Amino acid sequence: MKNKLLILLSFIGFTASAQELNKKIEDQIKHKEVMLNQCTREGIINFPEFKASYDVNYENYKVDSTQLKDLKKLAGDKKITVVMGTWCGDSKFQVPHFIKIADALHIDKNITFICVDGNKKAENGLIDNLKIERVPTFIFFDKKGQELGRITESPKKSLEIDMKEILTAKTK
Template structure:
C-alpha cells in the first residue's frame, strides 16, 4: 500500500480520541494546556502552502503517545496539516517499515507526507532530549531478573507519566524537536 492509501485508511483526531479508553483525559489535558511560541507559529504558518499531511502510528495505552500526540496536533493545526491515526497493532505492515533501531515497534511514529504521498520527514518515538532522560533512568534500574525490577520499572514509568503530564519543559522539547525536523527538511523552500 502507498502512504496515501495508509493515510486514507487512518482515523481522524476526533475518531481516534472517541475510541480511546486509557489515556484520553490526560492526552486532552496536555492538548488543552500546551501552546506553541510565536516563532514556531510563524514558521508553521509559512509551510502551510506545502499541504503536508501526517500519518500517526500509535496506541491509546502508550505513555509516549500520551504526550507526543497532543503536541503534534498543535503543530499540525498551526501548519494546516491533515492528520490520520493508525493503531500500531492493527497496522504492523506499515509499522514494520518504521522500526526504531531496526528492531523495535516503538510508538508513536509520525510520517509527514506531501499531497502525492511522498514521505517528507519521520519523527518518533521520542524527542532526543526525552530519549536521553529515559536512557539515564533505565540505566539506574536493577537487572531484569532482579526480584525488585518490576517494582522499580513501574516506579520509573509512573515518574515519567507524571513528568509528561505536568512538566511544560518536556512539551517544549518535544515541539522543538518536531519543528526542528521540519525546518531541517527545508520544507519552506521546496
C-alpha cells in the same frame, strides 16, 4: 441499467473490504481494549483509555508561537502520518501536544492517524513499510510521498523545532 448495477455492486464490495475506522480490539499483550488501524482524531480523543490524559495534556501544552509562522508555510502541503498506541504513555503525552500544534497551524486535514496493538502492529500490512519500532512516531512526507523525516517517541528539542528542522531539510 446493467452497468449501473455493476457499479453499485462494485461499490458495495469495495466498502465492505475497506478497513474499519476506529476499530477496537481486546489486546492480548496489553490485556485491555485498544484502538487499531486507521483512526479519526475524534475516535482517538474520545477513546476512554486515551481521553483523560488527552484532555489534560492538550489543555496544558503551550505551543511555541515563535515557530508557527515558519511551520505554517512549511507544513502546508505536507502529509503527516502519526503511528501511535492508545495504550502507550508516550502517545498519551506527545499526541495531544502534536494535535494542539496542528490545530494552531490548521493542518488537521493533512494528518493520518494509525493505531497499533501492543506488538506495534496494525492489520492488513497497513504499517509494514513504515519500519515502526516505537510509538508515537510522527512521519512527515512531501507531496510526492517521499519521507522527509520522523520524530520517534519524543522530540529531541521540541515538537515545533524538530518539525521545522525536518520540514526545512532536503528530501531524502
